[in-house]
Amino acid sequence: MTEVAASDQLLVVIDPVARRTDGESVRIAKDVLSAGAATKVCLPEGPEEFARALARRGSRRPVVVGxxxxxxxxxxxxxxxxxLAACALSLVPVGGVLSLxxxxxxxxxxxxxxxxxxDGVERRLDLLVDDSDGVVLGALRIPSVLSPVPSEVPSEAASHPWLRTCQSLVRTLAARPARLAAVPGPGPARLRIEVDGVLVVDLDEPVEAVSVTPGVSGGAEVEIRPASVGVEGSPLRVVGRRVTVSGADFRYRADSVVGGPVRTRTWVVREGAWGLTLPPGRL
Structure with missing residues (x-):
């Protein structure tokens, strides 16, 4: 663990969604941070400006408000x-998605x-990295069916009457009863799952869900629920550093982001790959 000095220079990057969602919490966070350290506040309007602000941080410690x-x-x-390895991150959670x-x-x-x-302390945390350079901080899940992910409506939508008209039309059409018979959802997935090169489940054993969570003593906890296991049954649990999933096209949810479809994907644990500032009592 590394103690964080309050005298550090901070780069406070305030996510635009946080500003729209809860401006009062953003203001409070800015006031507390500015009172305790030298701060430079950035208000990016989109992903590109967000990336530029981080790239130009210099020696300042990045604080994300979002x-x-x-x-x-x-x-x-x-x-x-x-x-990532040389950068200790801090987070002030503001917004509607805070489970992670x-x-x-x-x-x-x-x-x-x-x-x-x-006043907090840096804690080094494990990370899952896949073969397309994607990352997982909290949990990876492969369910049989992924629920739709709602897209954000741009803040300028309210100022464009034509856009509001389109949105109203979409809502009206969506509310109409379907004329076609409902199509049954897909059944259990047929996947080949290997952990550290050892076959755990093959294609002839359908599964209801798979989850992979980093941070088990430098390994990842893999939980597999076979389709044959009922509500009372116990899923398969394995710990390893390298997880490969393959089979028919499948999608997966990495934290809050849906990826795929892919035929195969490998996730590897990077031990202590990133640092997050936490209160001493939370370590």
Missing amino acids: DDRALLRTVSLLHRQRE ARSLGVPTGAVAAARAVL
Whole structure:
């Protein structure tokens, strides 16, 4: 663990979704951080400006004010730039998607989270990295059916009457009863799952769900629920550092991001690959 000095210079990057969602919490976080350290505040309007702000941080310690998606974007950018290992991140959770922040031990109140940035301790955390250079911070899941991921509506939509008209038309059409018979959803997935080169499940054993979670003493916990296992049954659990899933085209959810379809994908654990500032009591 590494103690974080309050005198550090901070680069406070405020995600635009956080500003729209909860401006008051953003203001409180800025006030607490500015009172305790030298800060430079950036207000990017989109992903490209967000990336530029991080790239130009110099020696400043990055503090992300935003939700789980903003944290994931930051880790992904630093990983692709090969600067993640040398960069301790801090997060002030603001927004509607905060389950990952909670699971990592970050306080969800603006004041408590900002104080943790100033007085906290860096904790090194494991990371899952796939063969397309994607990252997983919290959990990877491969269900039989992935629920749709709602897309964000741009903030300028309210100022364009034609866009509101289109949205209204879409809602009207979506509300109409379907004229075609409902198509049954897909059944259990048929996947080949290998952990550290050992075959755990083959294509002839259909599975209902697979989850992979980093952070088990430098390994990942793999949980596989076979289709034959009922509600009372126990899933298969294996711990390993390298997980390969293959089979018919499948999609997966890495934290809050849906990936695929792919025929095969491998995830490898990177031990202590990234650092997050947490209150000392959360370590």
